[in-house]
Amino acid sequence: MDKAKTVLKKYTMIIALIIVTLFFAWGTDGKMLLPQNVNNLIAQNAYVLILATGMLLCILTGGNIDLSVGSIVCLVGAIGGTLMVNMRVNVFLAIISMLVVGLLIGIWQGFWIAYIRIPPFIVTLAGMLLWRGLALVILNGLTIAPLPDNYLVLFNSYIPDIFGGTINITCILIGVISCIIYIVLQIRGRINKAQKGYEMESMSSAVVKMIIISIVIMAFVYSLAQYKGIPMVLVWIGVIVMIYAYVTSKTVVGRHFYAVGGNEKATKLSGINTNRIYFIAYVNMAFLSAVAALVTIARLNSANPTAGTNYEMDAIGSCFIGGASAYGGIGTVGGVVVGAILMGVINLGMSIMGVDANYQKVVKGLVLLAAVIFDVLSKKNSK
């Protein structure tokens, strides 16, 4: 019984995600799980996943948020559109310029936040107006479209199927390879631990975990294979999520983020440069906003003045739904991914069900509140 409870607690958000998905599958007569909709889920929420990963780092430093990300997406997109369409700059050069602009914006905001200690809320609120304004100036209020094909190939296409046929074999193959890599890494980790005589989780639970994760991966790629295969954007998300999951959980810098959020004074007295951590958080956030801009303009096939509106709220919401603490120091990339997908499923499910867009907002607001209430209450009970 106790064991069931701890499992339940550990995987609450995942269980919630499953329940919500099943609910919408039922509510939409299974349309929700059609291959095309699974594909849409990824395409529509790519930017949320990218931004939420960066937002997690900001939130970890002490519940600080970045309000400017939506505007940065718009500005960087506007610059990219102008470069590629109006000025016919080489696509790769344009991409690099966009990322550099993101970094520069991050350095600007990070400097004020980390070294002059202006509250992040204010710096990024100012940024929200500033970058949006600059974007409008650059676009002159107009939309730039369409984008060059060799740009869209990178962010808004599918990994080509080298075998042909009704089912995308390449896609399935990639799924199988990912499963094998995952299982090999797990086993190697266990062997490593066993050799050094460290404690490890029981064999049976490890095997169950491996089987479940493999099944999920395979079901997912099978679904994608029935449509157009693996979208390029999924590759980008995968890479970003994996890098950040690794950095936050395994590296010294990652540990510093958690430490600053947990107790900044103690961290400082442990010889850690806390200003630098704040700086990294906000530079990184703006950089990932630029990445999100790459994805966003590719999906819209245009750079337009309203792009990125409310993106910051989606990112912040996903973090808190995914279990990040509003006080900092607590939260994982995995949790944030689940939070973002949960939000995405609710959005998509309601759209398919034909729920009025206004009511969708109401539901999303309630879900966000409910998630945080649940988090707070479960923490209280555990004390």
Place this chain on the structure above:
Amino acid sequence: MAKILLEMKNITKTFPGVKALDNVNLKVEEGEIHALVGENGAGKSTLMNVLSGIYPYGTYEGEIYYNEKLCKFGNIKDSEGKGIVIIHQELALVPYLTIGENMFLGNERGRKAAINWDETYGRADELLKIVGLKESSRTLIKDIGVGKQQLVEIAKALAKKAKLLILDEPTASLNESDSKALLDLLKTFQKEGMTSIMISHKLNEISYVADKITIIRDGATIETLDRKKDTITEERIIKGMVGRELTDRFPVREEIKIGDVSLEVKDWTVYHPLYTERKVVDKVSIKVRKGEVVGISGLMGAGRTELAMSIFGKSYGTNISGSIYINGEKVELHTVKDAIRKKLAYVTEDRKSNGLISSNPIRVNNTLANLEAVSNHSVIDEDLEVKVAREYKDKLKTKCPTIEQKVGNLSGGNQQKVLLSKWMFADPDILILDEPTRGIDVGAKYEIYCIINNLVAEGKSVIMISSELPEVLGMCDRIYIMNEGRIVGELSREEATQELIMSHILKSSSKGE
């Protein structure tokens, strides 16, 4: 026999997995000062929380009689309504409100929609006079010292018409003269009929002020000593608390050869970070040798912590001047990182806000100051981290279920051990320990002393800042006495006595005026 004001009968309180209180009984007579003592985690604070309604009726077993009536408090308001007021160890004052506003917080004068400020401040000034605090009630809390804040808390309790005052370690952050004043104030109130329950670790204060002493150990009442019947000595109380005679409160240090000077600080001057014209440390010169424990004694606010922190990578103060020599070589320590690299460690007096990350497990706290040692190309080897944390847990005998336990859930003594583990793992040669035994019980203190002895036996140098004179005398080879930012005396272990130290401080104070 006087009337029994409060009787707590067979109180049992269980938390998930732990029985915090087990059939505790407490009888308090009207008009007495009743001390509650016990090791950390013995259940004193839990008992007081039951009494004041923080743990409401129904969440515990047993009965509370107050004025011979059975009480079922649902919250703090209920107990305060009966005149039971608790003053917590961590003061609950709002820094940016005035003394008067704080005193009547939640108990405002006038009507709900219109506070009567004249009455508020008038009444506040009257009460401040009673507690002997010479401040205007319109002063902001942040502008007065901790000692005065404690008095404000008491005045606040009086404003609630307290009949039974509960003080949880009221003198924990006060210096000796402020403590004495506070205790005398309690005695004055007693003459006027006030009943007090005082939780304290400071045995000398208890024997000074208490009429009766109830000893709690492991969630159960052990005994109640009565000044009229029993002879109360510190040894007697300690015996009750730990269940054994502590034949020696300080472990014997084996003869250690004291080596060369490892750290020398010359003409160290530091100014206050905000009020930059104020000198906090004034031309201080100290040194410590290998294998030596050097004490820095002085009153609260003497500048000891500021001295230590400014040496430790300039983590305090501005406009710092002076020079530092480590092993005879002049060094510049601009950041904490520099200091750690030069094998210096500073173990803070304030483990909660400056030392530990309470939301993180022991393992993470243990390695925070030396993550390089458990990482490979800045990737953390978590398995190695687990091993390190286990090692220190065993070495320092930290009591915890696992090393994944959140530090915030440990008792003070065990937190202190985790903090020491953290800095020992940073592998320093010179350790500055700031109040290493503050707020921890006698048994844990002894263990901390043993750890200090082991450190110097390994040839390390220890600077110990402490406000407890017996501790300084019992542990240090040499003692610097600091007052008003200056070193005002230096005594060897043989010549030092409590009286001599105090007289150095007092003499230098009068000179400064």
